[in-house]
Amino acid sequence: MITALDTNVLLDLLVPGARHLAGSKRLLDESFASGALVVCETVYAEVAAQFGDHNALATFLSAVRIRLVRASPDALVDAGRAWLEYLRERDARQIQCPECGARRRIVCDECGEVIRARQHILGDFLIGAHARRHADRLLTRDRGFYRRWFEGLVIASPV
Numbered sequence: 001m002i003t004a005l006d007t008n009v010l011l012d013l014l015v016p017g018a019r020h021l022a023g024s025k026r027l028l029d030e031s032f033a034s035g036a037l038v039v040c041e042t043v044y045a046e047v048a049a050q051f052g053d054h055n056a057l058a059t060f061l062s063a064v065r066i067r068l069v070r071a072s073p074d075a076l077v078d079a080g081r082a083w084l085e086y087l088r089e090r091d092a093r094q095i096q097c098p099e100c101g102a103r104r105r106i107v108c109d110e111c112g113e114v115i116r117a118r119q120h121i122l123g124d125f126l127i128g129a130h131a132r133r134h135a136d137r138l139l140t141r142d143r144g145f146y147r148r149w150f151e152g153l154v155i156a157s158p159v
Contacts, residue, residue, distance in 0.1 A: 001035035004131035006140035023158025101144035
């Protein structure tokens with residue numbers, strides 16, 4: 001089994017005091033025991049911010065046996081299509097729960113104005129499309145988002 005990894009799960013390992021460290025480590029260990037661990041370019045770049053240089057990142061990924069698998073053109077097109085659908089459908093006056101996908105408006109207590117948010121960026125869609133095309137499942141804490149936008153993608157979550 002090939003498990004694609006979302007950035008948030010790797011950050012649980014790398015950021016001191018991460019709330020979901022135990023759950024993420026357990027699922028990473030289980031995923032490694034049952035097959036390969038992969039990341040796409042987006043996750044690679046986001047995780048790189050935690051390291052002083054490229055060699056340190058490469059050493060970490062090698063030590064935990066995570067390999068970079070470049071996105072295919074089909075995955076990139078899938079990401080672009082999902083991103084376009086998201087842009088057409090989203091309401092910047094609402095935020096979406098990453099766990100269940102429910103949407104809510106947040107209103108400023110001071111002035112009553114609806115607080116606008118852009119919760120997802122193209123990189124999130126690249127991660128989902130890559131996982132659907134290049135892996136058997138995605139390990140992430142953003143299960144509500146990925147279930148909504150990547151139908152059929154198997155999700156494993158530490159929460």
